[in-house]
Amino acid sequence: ETGVTQTPRHLVMGMTNKKSLKCEQHLGHNAMYWYKQSAKKPLELMFVYNFKEQTENNSVPSRFSPECPNSSHLFLHLHTLQPEDSALYLCASSQEASSNQPQHFGDGTRLSIL
Amino acid sequence: GQNIDQPTEMTATEGAIVQINCTYQTSGFNGLFWYQQHAGEAPTFLSYNVLDGLEEKGRFSSFLSRSKGYSYLLLKELQMKDSASYLCAVRDSNYQLIWGAGTKLIIKP
Numbered sequence: 001e002t003g004v005t006q007t008p009r010h011l012v013m014g015m016t017n018k019k020s021l022k023c024e025q026h027l028g029h030n031a032m033y034w035y036k037q038s039a040k041k042p043l044e045l046m047f048v049y050n051f052k053e054q055t056e057n058n059s060v061p062s063r064f065s066p067e068c069p070n071s072s073h074l075f076l077h078l079h080t081l082q083p084e085d086s087a088l089y090l091c092a093s094s095q096e097a098s099s100n101q102p103q104h105f106g107d108g109t110r111l112s113i114l
Numbered sequence: 115g116q117n118i119d120q121p122t123e124m125t126a127t128e129g130a131i132v133q134i135n136c137t138y139q140t141s142g143f144n145g146l147f148w149y150q151q152h153a154g155e156a157p158t159f160l161s162y163n164v165l166d167g168l169e170e171k172g173r174f175s176s177f178l179s180r181s182k183g184y185s186y187l188l189l190k191e192l193q194m195k196d197s198a199s200y201l202c203a204v205r206d207s208n209y210q211l212i213w214g215a216g217t218k219l220i221i222k223p
Contacts, residue, residue, distance in 0.1 A: 002156050042118065042213040043157075043201070056210070090156070098209040100145050102159035 003027040006091050006106035013081065014114050021076040021109045023091030029104070031097040032074040034066060037088040037108070049074065050097035078111075086113045116140045118214035120202050125220045126192055134187045134200050134217045142207020148176050148187045149201040151216065157201055160187070189219075197221045 004025045013019050025032065034046040048056035049068040063085075065077040074091055088110050092103040119137045126132040138146070145164040149157040163169055163178035163185060175188040189196055199216040206212055 002158065004156070040122070040215055042215045043203075043211075045210065100162065100164065100205070102147060102162060103211070104159070105149075105156040107154070107156045 002104050002106065004091060004093055004104050004106035006089075006109050008109055009107065010110045010112075012112045012114065013078070015081060015083075017081075018077070018079045020078065021089055021091075021111075023074040023076075023106055025072055025074075025091075025093040025104070025106075027093055027104060029093035029095055030071050031094045031099075032068060032071070033092040033094075033103065034074065034076050035090040035092065037090055043090070047076075048097055055097055081111075081113045083113050086111055116206060116212045118202055118204060118212055120200075120214040120217045122215070123218045123220065125222060126189075128192055128194060128221055128223050130192050131188065131190050132192060132219065134189075134202075134219065136185045136187070136202035136214055138183050138185070138202070138204045138212070138214075140204045140206045140212050143180060144205040144207065144209055146176075146178055146185050147203045147205070147211070148185075149203065150198050151201060152198045160200075192221050194221050194223070 007022045031050045036044040046060045047066040067075040088108045090108045091106045094103045095101040117139045148160040151157040161176035168177045173190045178185045201216045202214040203211045
């Protein structure tokens with residue numbers, strides 16, 4: 001139990017579907033992150049929220065839309081995805097975005113695009 | 115560009131010692147992290163180095179040389195449960211984490 005919960009664990013969707021990934025952290029942290037993890041590639045940072053404000057968007061296509069209603073919850077809304085978007089999507093949290101404290105990760109959502 | 119290099123895969127024997135190296139070239143340096151990730155699970159934090167030298171934590175130790183842009187993770191008395199991927203990450207001048215692709219460690223009996 002890492003204190004960061006992601007749902008669903010697995011998701012299969014067609015390219016025209018709309019779905020959302022959910023992340024919840026119970027650690028009292030103020031920063032939350034979305035990462036993409038593809039096989040044999042480094043983690044790719046997608047979005048960063050610090051105290052509910054988006055501070056980073058690493059040139060992510062608009063078919064990925066994040067939402068952070070409060071410091072404990074983070075969503076990733078998906079729309080008209082492409083086959084190359086199939087990957088493991090990891091959520092993480094930390095005390096603050098610029099602190100030297102480690103990030104804590106959820107188990108991820110394994111996304112498959114048909 | 116920024117780059118983190120670590121071996122793709124390593125194999126070691128149960129009970130032995132293994133060293134996983136990580137070299138980095140980043141714009142600035144604000145600390146280096148090691149994480150362990152078992153297949154299908156979350157990466158979990160192992161160690162943090164910001165000053166040169168060795169940090170020991172039980173069977174695991176991590177070393178840093180900032181002048182050489184080099185770190186290693188040392189695992190002693192290997193157990194089968196240590197089979198996992200080990201991720202090296204450096205925090206750059208913008209406090210962003212730059213990640214390596216990970217080293218898959220296979221432990222054989």
